[in-house]
Amino acid sequence: METIDISIFSLSLVFLLLIIPVLMSSVYKLNMIKSMVYSVARMSVQLFLIGIFLKYLFLWNNALINIAWLFVMILVAVFSAIGSSSIKTGKVLLPVLISFSAATFIILLYLNIFVIRLDRIFDARYLIVLGGMLLGNSLRGNIVGIDSFYKNIRKDSKRYLYSLSLGASQHEAYLPYLRESVQLALKPTIAAMATMGIVALPGMMTGTILGGADPQLAIKYQIMIMIAILVSTIISVLLNIIMTLKVCFTKYGTLRNDIFTK
Amino acid sequence: MIKFDKISLSFDGKEIFSGLDLEVGAGEKVVLSGRSGIGKSSLFGLVLGFVEPDSGSVFFEGVRVDEKSVWDLRRTVSYIDQDVSAGYGKVSDWLSFVSDFKANQGLDFGTERIFELMDLFGMKHELLDKSVSELSGGERQRIAIIVSQLLNRKVYLLDEVTSALDKVLKPKVAAFFMENPDWTVISVSHDPVWLESGNVKVFDLEAMEWKR
Numbered sequence: 001m002e003t004i005d006i007s008i009f010s011l012s013l014v015f016l017l018l019i020i021p022v023l024m025s026s027v028y029k030l031n032m033i034k035s036m037v038y039s040v041a042r043m044s045v046q047l048f049l050i051g052i053f054l055k056y057l058f059l060w061n062n063a064l065i066n067i068a069w070l071f072v073m074i075l076v077a078v079f080s081a082i083g084s085s086s087i088k089t090g091k092v093l094l095p096v097l098i099s100f101s102a103a104t105f106i107i108l109l110y111l112n113i114f115v116i117r118l119d120r121i122f123d124a125r126y127l128i129v130l131g132g133m134l135l136g137n138s139l140r141g142n143i144v145g146i147d148s149f150y151k152n153i154r155k156d157s158k159r160y161l162y163s164l165s166l167g168a169s170q171h172e173a174y175l176p177y178l179r180e181s182v183q184l185a186l187k188p189t190i191a192a193m194a195t196m197g198i199v200a201l202p203g204m205m206t207g208t209i210l211g212g213a214d215p216q217l218a219i220k221y222q223i224m225i226m227i228a229i230l231v232s233t234i235i236s237v238l239l240n241i242i243m244t245l246k247v248c249f250t251k252y253g254t255l256r257n258d259i260f261t262k
Numbered sequence: 263m264i265k266f267d268k269i270s271l272s273f274d275g276k277e278i279f280s281g282l283d284l285e286v287g288a289g290e291k292v293v294l295s296g297r298s299g300i301g302k303s304s305l306f307g308l309v310l311g312f313v314e315p316d317s318g319s320v321f322f323e324g325v326r327v328d329e330k331s332v333w334d335l336r337r338t339v340s341y342i343d344q345d346v347s348a349g350y351g352k353v354s355d356w357l358s359f360v361s362d363f364k365a366n367q368g369l370d371f372g373t374e375r376i377f378e379l380m381d382l383f384g385m386k387h388e389l390l391d392k393s394v395s396e397l398s399g400g401e402r403q404r405i406a407i408i409v410s411q412l413l414n415r416k417v418y419l420l421d422e423v424t425s426a427l428d429k430v431l432k433p434k435v436a437a438f439f440m441e442n443p444d445w446t447v448i449s450v451s452h453d454p455v456w457l458e459s460g461n462v463k464v465f466d467l468e469a470m471e472w473k474r
Contacts, residue, residue: 161312165341167365251329252311
């Protein structure tokens with residue numbers, strides 16, 4: 001079974017749908033037309049370019065190039081994660097980069113070597129596609145995780161310092177905030193898993209089925225990717241917090257004020 | 263016991279202390295006076311290493327407070343902050359959170375001891391099941407005092423700890439701290455009850471001199 005091609009003309013019909021949100025925005029003054037048009041345009045151009053790029057990436061299928069590209073993806077994810085948080089990029093770039101890379105690589109290698117049993121573990125189709133799914137899905141959790149951890153300690157600084165004065169080690173004092181942030185970061189992933197298949201047909205499954213695969217195979221991939229997302233998110237969220245502690249706290253165990261953008 | 267040696271400190275360009283010298287001996291009871299905003303709370307922050315001075319040093323029992331010594335100091339000195347931001351969850355959860363710190367292992371956080379202290383400060387035992395956020399200011403202050411007693415410490419930094427207490431409790435709590443000969447107490451308070459004990463010294467932070 002082949003996937004039915006969408007011609008350029010057909011694709012333009014999709015853009016026609018955008019008239020609806022534009023109309024709604026102008027009627028209700030949602031003030032969203034500009035940002036919507038900008039984002040749609042950006043998405044289209046980015047995807048168009050990546051389409052060409054991936055074509056060659058799959059064609060060459062060179063392990064080094066694949067790894068390099070994965071690293072670029074990680075880098076973009078890291079900048080986006082820190083940029084959306086209230087922490088200054090320069091301060092935490094290196095530790096966050098290490099955490100993201102470790103979490104993504106460990107899980108990808110595990111999947112490719114033990115689960116999918118690839119002959120070429122750096123095969124572009126698996127490394128790039130699965131890596132993209134892991135990064136894309138753990139990104140939000142990571143933003144929430146690192147942001148809420150430091151923000152809550154800052155907001156709660158009196159209580160945090162009070163814990164220190166009661167004899168807590170730095171670890172004991174930040175533990176309640178760590179728990180809260182990790183729970184908050186993983187909540188959406190855990191909730192999404194519980195309703196998966198019934199409420200929403202997940203992305204990977206949709207893709208695999210549209211690509212002509214048997215639904216039985218599609219669900220196996222979906223289960224694999226969901227568990228991988230859960231595990232890589234918890235690894236990266238925890239590592240992100242633990243690895244940034246050193247730069248974000250003073251040796252007195254107090255939070256540095258100059259790590260925040262605002 | 264506690265010595266501030268030529269401390270200078272400023273926040274956002276605003277000078278709080280310049281060249282502050284102050285020494286409090288073991289067993290002394292000191293009340294800090296001066297208008298609010300003069301940096302009384304910062305003074306405690308300096309001792310506990312929450313605030314680092316621009317210049318000068320704080321010494322505790324002859325040891326300079328730095329990033330290493332401060333951790334032991336925090337296990338020796340009891341600090342009760344102004345608005346007592348004590349706690350997560352229920353009062354009993356907060357108590358067990360504190361008793362679980364490695365440094366507090368071996369201290370008696372038993373129910374009997376807690377009830378005894380609650381009786382002493384006129385608190386109902388049922389309060390243990392209340393959430394910390396539901397407590398009144400006065401109740402939070404007393405919980406913080408009870409925690410300080412459970413920790414069994416001998417040096418106290420008290421920041422307006424009677425501000426939310428009633429007329430009966432104010433002098434009782436003040437006397438509780440000021441009349442124990444073994445304790446070293448520095449209290450920040452506008453309340454005259456703290457001056458009632460005979461051996462209390464008063465340091466005026468505005469004039470930077472002893473008043474009594």
